[in-house]
Amino acid sequence: MGFWRWKNISPIFSGARGLIEALRIEGVEVVFGIPGGAIMPVYDELLGSPIRHVLARHEQSAAHMADGYARVTGRPGVAMATSGPGATNLVTGVATAYMDSVPMVAITGQVATRLIGTDAFQEIDTVGIFNPITKYQFQPRRPSEIPRAVKAAFYLTATGRTSPVLIDLPKDVQMEKEEMTFQESVDIPGYRAEYEPDPLHVAKAADLLLAAERPVLLGGGGVIKSNACDLLVALAELLNIPVATTLMGKGCIPENHPLSLGPIGMHGTYQANKLIMESDLVICVGARFSDRSTMNLSEFTKDRKIIHFDADPSEIGKNLTPHHYVVGNIRKSLRTLLEMLKVKAVKCENTTWQRRWMELKSEYEDAIFGASGEFTSPRIIRKIRDMLPVDAIVTTEVGQHQMWAELHYRVLKPRTFLTSGGLGTMGFGFPAAIGAKTAKPWVPVLDIAGDGSFLMTSDSLATSVQENLPVIVCVFNNSCLGMVAQWQRAFYGGRYSGVWLGSKPDFVHLAKSYGAEGVRVNGMLDFERALREALKSEVTTVIDIPISPEENVLPFVPTGSSLSEMIVK
């Protein structure tokens, strides 16, 4: 850090230098991006700084990389792009992070202030475009405004309900020099970062919980984001109640834990969907009752009480009206609840409910619905779990393979399963894996992909090879957009429209052309061998796994049905 910091003086810096210094103060170690005309002064300053730059091949991928980095570390990821197309290409990646509440700071170049509004070359209203997909947008108009904007951006993105924030930086503001003051903190009058849980609300939740006969805990992504997984597990163990999760909550309890039921939802596990609909109380922690999780909402709320714990007060009553709620930091809320329960709790042992859920769990936990062959997607995914170490990170793209991963990949640690749950962005998994690898280079990172999704961001192969960030991509290759095809089979009388990916590259050759490894496997032994090699490899390996286009993801709850009405064959 420069001498000005310990001398405690206000230095005169260009806007670009001020930005880099401010990023360093925030502890930024890596930026994912692509340069362009309107962000060149910042790129010039990056050269002399200790901040690592990872060059993406498309700005969408840069945002997904920053996203993957943030999901793994819990710290904000930083994505950088130029104005115009650079900014618009970031949109999908930033929206993905927004929907999954991931902390991220997106930095875009902008044309010079005197050109804003003139339709100048590569000018676009970036602030206007990013308004609905970020928590806040900054556009400093003077270099001296940059330190505060960066401080505020990192504060907003990482506190409360974490979400992306944009900093749009006009080129003249990057270039001009001005005296700068780097503040320790910022005051944002309209923003309340955190809510203290009301002990009376927690006490009532405890009473409802103790009075319940058939309680189920439902853990969402908020449990992982607030690092409260240990407390959730402790709560479940204290009372001996089963834990279901949402897709985003996968990993908030180790999925090999005796109390884990797996995820609920459209493609939830049989036992989780059945049991949550048999419960008389659902304690939902850090989840937002998305339509894909609850399915038919009136069925979901019928005959049971719902207690909602959330950090974000605006989530209470948004999708359903809970019987009781606790607003506040999840970790603090759960700790208070645990302390209250420790005094009066009686373990639910040998109850009818315990016998019921244990029976259903043991019967269906290892069940594979649908595919019967030896070398089918569910079994391949289970093999992946068997072969990966506990702390390995798995990302997914979006589609059938993602839902197979939801059902069959058992997550054992929080922050080791990254998936685009809210926006459902195809092309997320591979760049997110690269971002995760940047954060934890010592851990194996594997992307469970489909051929359709992988093609959307496969150019990130160049990044992974050039930046020496080896990951493994398992392409479940059915030569079609499998989930759409499955829906066309189920709801459109098998009329396939626009789903066949006839002309696509040979993934083995594609990988090799980038300097990565590529291998095609036929059969489980072959796959095992390939994955073992890939885990040892120093370059990215793409494993092409041909599967049948007829394979369906099961169980499957059709839209409008209750969670208990699953199609299983």
Place this chain on the structure above:
Amino acid sequence: MSVDESVAFQILVEDKPGVLFRVINHFRRLNLNIDAVTVAPIPGMVGKSGITVNLKASSEECSMVQRMLSKSVDVVSVRLVRLSEAIRRELVLAQIKVNRNTGFERLIENYGARVLSTREDTAVVELTGEPDTINSFIKSVLDSGLVSLSRTGLAVLPLEEKVKEFAENIL
């Protein structure tokens, strides 16, 4: 979905560029049509501004907008007011043709409007009143020869206990 009713959101915000856009964008997302918006600085509160958004919406829609507004970084506070339970006033300035046939003086007298300036054959008048009064006044002056018109949108002052009750019902 409950029936639409006239409401006003009183939103205390930070006074800086882009804030009105961010506030109004929430209404746009829910496809709500705004009847009137007023923005004014708040005396004694440096750097703050008050936005009043007046529209017809169901209680579900109100609840959704209120949620989104409360989350906005620039928004310091949001208050939802049912118009039927608030004192509401609007001001209109109208330039009207004046000649013997229009009954100008009777019109001014009936509504209690004030004449601000007069020229050869036109006069500028000011009227403050409830929106219904303003509407009916405008209708009358249309008949008597309206030259130009400007209205402020709504100022709303809720009766406190009613606001609380309404907010509790919605949340």
